Amino acid sequence: MRDRMKILATGMEWHEHIPGGLNQYFADYLRAMVEQGHSVEGLISGEGRPLGAPPYVRDIAEAVPALTTMKRVRSFYRGVMNRSRVSEPDVFNPHFALYAAMVGRNSLPGHVPIVTHFHGPWSLESLVEEQGRSLSKLLKLRMKRRLEQSIYRRSDSFIVLSDYFRDVLSKEFGVSGSRIHVIPGAVDTERFKPAANRGSLRAQLGIRPGERLLVCARRLVRRMGIDHLIRAMVRLSQETPSIRLGIIGDGPLRGELQELIESLGLQGNVRLLGRVGTEELVSWYQAADLAIVPTVTLEGFGLVTAEALACGTPVLGTPYGGTKEILQKLSAELLFADGSPEAIARKVAAVLNGTERAPQRDACREHVLRHYTWDKIAVRIAGAFGEAIESRKECRTYESGFKSSLL
Incomplete structure (x- = not known):
C-alpha cells in the first residue's frame, strides 16, 4: 500500500x-x-x-x-x-x-x-x-x-x-x-456514543417514566418495511400500552404511513418524526430501549444498525443482507424470524418482557468498537x-x- x-x-x-x-x-x-x-x-x-x-x-x-x-x-x-x-x-x-x-x-x-x-x-x-x-x-x-x-x-x-x-x-x-x-x-464513535445521563435525556424528549421507546430511522420507501413495523405495533400496544415508536426519516410514503397509523388507531403510540439533524438522531438512539430495522430487501449494510449500537442501544432487525451480517456477530437472538408484522411483534414483545435477553448496552457499543470504526x-x-x-x-x-x- x-x-x-x-x-x-x-x-x-x-x-x-x-x-x-x-x-x-x-x-x-x-x-x-x-x-x-x-x-x-x-x-x-x-x-x-x-x-x-x-x-x-x-x-x-x-x-x-x-x-x-x-x-x-x-x-x-x-x-x-x-x-x-x-x-x-x-x-x-x-x-x-x-x-x-x-x-x-x-x-x-x-x-x-x-x-x-x-x-x-x-x-x-x-x-x-x-x-x-x-x-x-x-x-x-x-x-x-x-x-x-x-x-x-x-x-x-x-x-x-x-x-x-x-x-x-x-x-x-x-x-x-x-x-x-x-x-x-x-461509525463516528465520538459522535454516536451513549448519553452521559440517559434518564435526563429521555425526559427532555418527552418520554415519561415507565414508557418503552422504540426508534426506527429509515427512509420512508417500500423496501424499508416501515408498514410492517407499524402493523406490529397493534399487538405490541395491546400488550404494552405504554410502548412508543418514533420513526425518523422522510420519503414518498409519509402520507400513506400516516394514514396507516390513523386507520389502526395508533396515533398515541406511533409518531412520524420526519427528518432530523445528526445530533437529534443521536439523542433518539441514546434514549431508545430498542432500535428496530425492519428492511425487507436490498439492505447493503445498514449504517443505522451500527449507529444505534454505538450509542449502546440494542437493535432488532430482519434476517436479511447487511443487517443480518452485523447483528448475528453480536447475537443471533437479535434477528426476527422474518420481516412480517407477526415476527417483528413476537420478537420485540419477548425482549421487552424479558422472555428473551438482548445484549447489555456496553456490549452493543463494544461490538462497534471492535468491528466498525x-x-x-x-x-x-x-x-x-x-x-x-x-x-x-x-x-x-x-x-x-x-x-x-x-x-
Missing part, C-alpha cells in the same frame, strides 16, 4: 442537507481518509446552497440551484475532468453510478484506476419502489440497468459493504469476485486502492512491452 494517495471521489448530496446512509458514509469516509494522511477531494451536488463542509468537499453545482438530473451528471463530469487535471489523482472513486455516467476510461489518465464503491443496485431498488409496470417505467428501469452495467465495466475493482452486496454485484452484473473487496461501513476501515480501503494502483501500473507496463514487441 502506498503511504499517501491522492483520491478523487464522487458522492451524491451533502449529508447535512439530505440525510441518508450513502451521504453519511461518504462524508465520514472522506474525513477518515484525510485523517489517515491522504489527499482527498470529494465532489457532491449541493445545488448552490452553503455546505458548511470541510475544504476538501466541492459542490459541482457551482452555485447554480435546482439542477436537472442531466445537468447534474454533466456538472459531475466537468468537475472530475477539472480536478483530474489540477490535482492529478492516483485513484478515481465513484460512489453513485449515475453521477459517474460520463466519466469513461479514456476520460482519465491511463495510470488512474477506477475503484467503485457499490452502495446498491440502482435499477433493482427502483424496481422495488415503482408501483405499476407502465411502458415508460419499464424503459426507465432498463436505461438505469444499462447505465449501471456500462459504468461497472469500466471499473478496475469494487468495494462493497457486505457479503450480501458482493453476491448482488456478481449475480446481477457479472462482476468477478476477485475484483470485489468486502469492507464494511463504519473508521480508523480500521480507512486502512482497508487504502489497501484496496493501493492494490488497484499497482495492478493498473502492471497492466500498462505489459501493454507497453507488447506494443514495443510489434514495432
